[in-house]
Amino acid sequence: MEFNVKSGSPEKQRSACIVVGVFEPRRLTPVAEQLDIISEGYISNLLRRGDLEGKAGQMLLLHHVPNVLSERILLVGCGKERELDERQYRQIIKKTISTLNETGSMEAVCFLTELHVKGRDTYWKVRHAVETTNEALYNFTAMKSRKDEARRPLRKIVFNVPTRRELTTGERAIEHGMAISAGIKTTKDVANMPPNICNPAYLRDQAMEIAEQHDNLTIEVIDEAQMAELNMNSYLAVGRGSQNESMMTVMHYKGGVPSQNPVVLVGKGLTFDSGGISLKGGDGMDEMKYDMCGAASVLGAMQSIAQMKLPINVIGVLAGCENMPDANAYRPGDILTTMSGQTVEVLNTDAEGRLVLCDALTYVERFSPDVVIDVATLTGACVVALGKHATGMLSNHNPLAHELINASEQSSDRAWRLPLWDEYQEQLESPFADMSNLGGRAAGTITAACFLSRFTRKYHWAHLDIAGTAWISGGKEKGATGRPVAMLAQYVMNKAGVETED
Structure with missing residues (x-):
């Protein structure tokens, strides 16, 4: 698995998939709001119809969202914003990675590292996203004669950080997490x-x-x-x-x-x-x-x-x-x-x-x-x-x-x-x-x-x-x-x- 860190706007990302969060009840994170504006309300209209409530661990995969460069958007339920702690953050990342690995998205840009987790900084969020990703993808097959593997497994993930000043911190977090x-x-x-x-x-x-x-x-x-x-x-x-x-x-x-x-x-x-x-x-x-x-x-x-x-x-x-x-x-x-x-x-x-x-x-x-x-x-x-x-x-x-x-x-x-x-x-x-x-x-x-x-x-x-x-x-x-x-x-x-x- 290849990991990178970058700082950029979601509308400029050309990727197999962009990952953004939705809080309960049906409240878009700032990054998701940007994508909603670009897509002329496409995402918020889906939420109003009840496609996603925003409960922790809920997933909604969207294809070919209007005006968005990336092929897919994965909306991830993050629960109630004030209740997002480190345990729930890791659970959300784990579910996200498992979902991505089954979608055929071989690469993704993940904005979940911008979520506010009580008492945790960018280093912690990126490092634990790396560790949790590897944990989610671990499978012991050394003793199996036939190995079941995803046809198009996730191979690369880019974690976004809010500012360019945090890129060095993010890179260090990836190094330690790996x-x-x-x-x-x-x-x-x-x-x-x-x-x-x-x-x-x-x-x-x-x-x-x-x-x-x-x-x-x-x-x-x-x-x-x-x-x-x-x-x-x-x-x-x-x-x-x-x-x-x-x-x-x-x-x-x-x-x-x-x-x-x-x-x-x-x-x-x-x-x-x-x-x-x-x-x-x-x-x-x-x-x-x-x-x-x-x-x-x-x-x-x-x-x-x-x-x-x-x-x-x-x-x-x-x-x-x-x-x-x-x-x-x-x-x-x-x-x-x-x-x-x-x-x-x-x-x-x-x-x-x-x-x-x-x-x-x-x-x-x-x-x-x-x-x-x-x-x-x-x-x-x-x-x-x-x-x-x-x-x-x-x-x-x-x-x-x-x-x-x-x-x-x-x-x-x-x-x-x-x-x-x-x-x-x-x-x-x-x-x-x-x-x-x-x-x-x-x-x-x-x-x-x-x-x-x-x-x-x-x-x-x-x-x-x-x-x-x-x-x-x-x-x-x-x-x-x-x-x-x-x-x-x-x-x-x-x-x-x-x-x-x-």
Whole structure:
């Protein structure tokens, strides 16, 4: 998809389609009014007849409008003007792009970026239009023998901005939007791959492919032999029942000065989670291929960061592993000695993600990180607490927590902070080891983060539980969402001091 930005009058546009908005009730936006004047009331006459009310998401495609140079005009319902917020804006853009892609319009000039969205500027509107367009057009067909594609798909879209002064801002927004969209696509593609293809070695290979495209990105791989030397016994235990070797892939992005302490992103990469000896129920177990979405989102975020050439040092860790039942598999009742020297009593082998992450979080101490953020589909309890809309966030450092929440709001990839109080730590007590790997049913998301916090005392750390936001279950929409790539990319952009306005 090709994106451009321009500033011009609608009557001068010669395109396959012009996209303009209509507010409820049947009230033309300023740009639509201009077209109505040129067409001698053609558009307003249609609205008076009741062809379009202006409700959010309504579409009306017009052909050969009198005195208009473009072949088509797409009227887009935008709802009530005062109620147009960022969520509705993105929904309108998504519906618009899906409609355009089915009309045979291979290019379009879109004036929706001129709409007033509460609290949002031109940069935000253009960038999110780019990201939403790519999201609307995404389709995972890698494993299909026959690919259904539109005969004349949308290939180019031009977003209009009100003044020429805003062209530079719009171009920057497109550049950032494209980079973030590329990372989201990578995350979706890798996460949607079946587990017989996407294993820890596949994660490594994808990281290497991205590194080949960027000079300042290098890859380091920690295999099982090296893990054993490092005493990463907890990580190794989880993968012991699988024929696929556990593998931790470390991506080093060097965009800042050598002396700058890096931001470290750690992603849980359980490429399939059967639950191990504590076997999961069969219903929906196919979706356990998505238990590596943490690693997939770190992979995608690293791609976005490298593509934007951000002036900052970032390390991405893909903690690849597979949890399977086998004669070799670890058991409930086992006691594991982690890389940190702390011991863990295993109460349930399906609480495995924290056993992989705890060693990865100890490993990254060697990088003297500025901050560490881990990303994991860690607990079903997070889905119960926050549903599918917000990522759960917990942190041992208030400034980091605030920065992440701010990035989540800027990126519309929302997160909600949960408490990490000492009282919850008591639920992890064990009579036989330093801690257990399970804190009981109550506050499961929080006690999982409490477990991880015991391995992050040497640096500022935040935990993102994406169990509810990483993928959509069942039906036609089933698949990975690419979250929280946008939030992570935005956080790193903010840390790097990237300007979004002139």
